[in-house]
Amino acid sequence: MTTPAHVNIVIIDTDPGIDDAIAILYALGHDGIDVAAITTVAGNIGLSVTTRNAGRICALAGVDTPVHAGAAAPLGREARPETGIHGNDGLGGVEFPEPTTAPRSHDAVGAIQAILEAHPPQSIDLHCLGPLTNLALLLQRAPAAAARIRRVIAMGGAVDEPGNVGPKAEFNIAHDPHAAAIVLAAGLDFTLIPLDATRQLRADAAYITALHATGHTPAIAAAELIEAYFTATDGAESRPLHDPCVPLLAQNPRHFRIIERGLAVDIESGALIEGPHRIKVAMGLDAPALRAVLLQGLGT
Ligand code: RIB
Ligand code: CA
Numbered sequence: 001m002t003t004p005a006h007v008n009i010v011i012i013d014t015d016p017g018i019d020d021a022i023a024i025l026y027a028l029g030h031d032g033i034d035v036a037a038i039t040t041v042a043g044n045i046g047l048s049v050t051t052r053n054a055g056r057i058c059a060l061a062g063v064d065t066p067v068h069a070g071a072a073a074p075l076g077r078e079a080r081p082e083t084g085i086h087g088n089d090g091l092g093g094v095e096f097p098e099p100t101t102a103p104r105s106h107d108a109v110g111a112i113q114a115i116l117e118a119h120p121p122q123s124i125d126l127h128c129l130g131p132l133t134n135l136a137l138l139l140q141r142a143p144a145a146a147a148r149i150r151r152v153i154a155m156g157g158a159v160d161e162p163g164n165v166g167p168k169a170e171f172n173i174a175h176d177p178h179a180a181a182i183v184l185a186a187g188l189d190f191t192l193i194p195l196d197a198t199r200q201l202r203a204d205a206a207y208i209t210a211l212h213a214t215g216h217t218p219a220i221a222a223a224e225l226i227e228a229y230f231t232a233t234d235g236a237e238s239r240p241l242h243d244p245c246v247p248l249l250a251q252n253p254r255h256f257r258i259i260e261r262g263l264a265v266d267i268e269s270g271a272l273i274e275g276p277h278r279i280k281v282a283m284g285l286d287a288p289a290l291r292a293v294l295l296q297g298l299g300t
Pocket of ligand 2: 017
């Protein structure tokens, strides 16, 4: 069966994760996105939990999207989960069904390679919502397959904004700086969405109410995930929706301000610094428009 021209075939690489889950629910419900597979990586929480959560999210969405487990640790260092925000179950304790099927494999890199080789060159997009370990391993293990990727859209980094795990370090990049350095240097069609943009897309109590009011399961789950996000941070009026920016940019680029920057990764600090690798960087967005698009996508 051929995919209609207006539909983007996507592999989602992710560490679900509260905001990952919202991004995945939006993508799975979008008519313009065909999620060929979900590949998991250790990040917010350990690999067994991110992989189980990918299956739980698919079960809630009522889809049988293949899930492939990937890297259990960053390149050359120990994993450092972020349970303080995402909880021990990685989904803030929000009720999700159990996975309806086991992961298709424990070789995410091999699965990405097989999908790329089974489709025409430049017909598959990667949406990266966590540390870039799996993509870096693909570039090392199967560079010819990686060259078949049409574009990569990744949430990560902090350019002019302060970091969230260090003065200039953002979680996804800093969790695996070696992988990020390999990916930035690979010459892919790469769009990065750093905290400079994602911190502008915020959900507040009124947004939670609007999601609940749709009565639609994915929107209600997103509302409960955001509520859990709030409990992890005392006194916050709103919470940033980092990972949903990835599928939102893929389908609504007009709502983002995208520039080109030459960047590199400081391995020691995990921060992005000025460097030779010219990539596209989303530095701003139209938050009211994107909140409406996300509500519409989750709520219908
Ligand atoms: O810094 C935010 C990023 O780190 C998001 O992807 C969040 O899920 C965590 O992985
Ligand atoms: Ca994530």
